[in-house]
Amino acid sequence: MRTSISDTTKLRALIDAEARRAGFDAVAVTRPDAIPLAPARLAEFVAEGFHGSMDWIAETIGRRAEPSTLWPEVRSIIVLAMNYGPDRDPRDVLDKHDRGAISVYAQNRDYHDVMKGRLKEIAGKIVARAGGDVKVFVDTAPVMEKPLAEAAGLGWQGKHTNLVSREHGSWLFLGTIFTTAELEPDKAEIDHCGSCRACLDICPTDAFPTPYRLDARRCISYLTIENKGPIPREFREAIGNRVYGCDDCLAVCPWNKFASVAAEAKLAAREDLREPRLSELLLLDDATFRSFFSGSPIKRIGRDRFIRNALIAAGNSGDASLTPVARGLIDDGSPLVRGAAVWALSRLMPRRDFAEFAASALQAEGDATVREEWLSALPVPAKDH
Template sequence: MRVTAPDAVPEAPGRLSAFLAAGHHAGMDWMAARAGERADPSVLWPEVRSIVMLGLNYGPDLDPRAALGDRTGGVISVYARGDDYHDVVKKKLKSLGRWLGEASGVALKVFVDTAPVMEKPLAAAAGLGWQGRHTNLVSREFGSWLFLGSIFSAADLPPDPPESDHCGSCRACLDICPTAAFPAPYRLDAGRCISYLTIEHKGVVPAEFRAPIGNRIYGCDDCLAVCPWNKFASVAREQALSARQALKAPRLADLARLDDAAFRALFRKSPIKRVGRDRFVRNVLIAIGNSGDAALAEEAARLVGDASPLVRGMAVWALARLDPARLSHEAAHARESDDTVLAEWRAAGIVVNTTPAIVLTTQPVIPYR
């Protein structure tokens, strides 16, 4: 826990403006919509006089990159393998906030990721760490594995000194990125980032990024995991943040069979629940298409007829990579009217029937009166 002032990062507005102007926020329009509040904490809450920044360790017990070699399993970002960090961190912040409120007698507000707060530069200003070349916070004690939360207080609290940059000449985090999402050190183009593409992006994943995604089905830890400062990190002791065994090495075949109810049950306490079943299965199908495992073609074939266009499109792409002959067979009785799915069929060199199917109903017919 460290303290900083609301105006401790005077360069933040300019950096945010350049980020937005370059379009590096991709489809995250909410960043631009509340840019004024994001750039200046006093705009978000005029009463703020001090900001208490909290860092919570979520260090993994193993290097998450090890699972990238098992192409029949999916890789889920470390932060999402335990309970939803929003709930875990907010609970701790509220407890700390009650103590601060009683001690200071002034108003305060608690924020965890969902509010327009530039947590990483504020955490650096407070001395929790520094923003590395991958734009994430790096700590000499916890490496790149810290959740962040903030308490805005109306009390004038003494600020802690900021942390200096200790990246030196290292560029490991930049060089390891599978999609070249860093146009320059300390700059991220979110539209190319696998974490954005598998979590925030709502539509079809652009074709150029599908193969580099590999079997990453939710987020990407490569730039975090390669950081040399992780050698000082410790495994998270918070039980709620410990990885569930089922999410350490989930089988793609099992995940492809999730319907909405099963998805909600599996990820009930996880941040993954926020993306919904269709976007998640979209990601699973990309991993299936990259697996090189012909046995998984059956899962892709079954999902060619899924109710979701997002799922159908990725099923066509995956099946085209694993078993083109099977895809041609599926085309014989496929009917499709969604433009994005039709584009996937065309990319596979196949023309399908665009005439809507006749749907028979068993509902009683009520005569017009």
């Protein structure tokens, strides 16, 4: 859809005004062919196996790397950002071992729900003014939002692979509007990380093999959210009390000193999700889990995965008062939960008590993965000389 320079200028002014009205903190425009290096980088990421069990990345690699493959009619891509900067350092809770640490982005309503309706409103205004067609995406389709945001000038992908903004630090939600309208693209942002490696050095699990490359299989966000199985033993202690995601690499970024606190109440943290007690989280059955996390992205991983995470946190807490509730989960219907309960109890109970408990529990356990957890956690018998 070709428009005159005057019409294009007016359309861009409309987009900027509507974005501000809808609560977005930044908006910029790029072309669908503006990320030529993305296909090779994505292919390397998948070839290395860094995507872990996120098979949809490999399955959609062609469409993900080339926006015009996803929608051939697209002529311009509008990238919008919403600041969700926290009002305190999210790492403070990591020293409170009786509490669970939940990633800042998940402490209130699912940002997909918050943003998508607003993007659709803006898209509707674009069509009403300029005609043509539009498509709206919020992390729900094979769209590489971060490279597109960098190409549009909203920020740059830092060494932790997340978008960094000079105005908002690492705290930005991203959404895109694909349009058939011809819009003047904005200038791409350049990398301002310099020699800083704070985000790399703080990672508890060494998930960055090199700057600008993430091995998701080692990332706590992946391990506690995307990973459907038991959390590998090598990472359990490093997870600490993180029960959903990890903010360390985002929170340590020096550019956050310029970031403001999210202004919208819809993005402000729920008080009961700031520092929830592990003793209460471990008691959630499926119905109470769904109710407690209604409207939250946490609800999507399901109760069993979440309780698995909370049990790992309990095992790291050193808090023996959590032993009774962990023992109660040994009979849980989910092998995933039972296996995590074994590990937690092996850390919370005296060794002799745990060994005696294991002797009876092993006989009743029919799942091979849970039995393996028991056998792995039992003290190694002393050899006779």
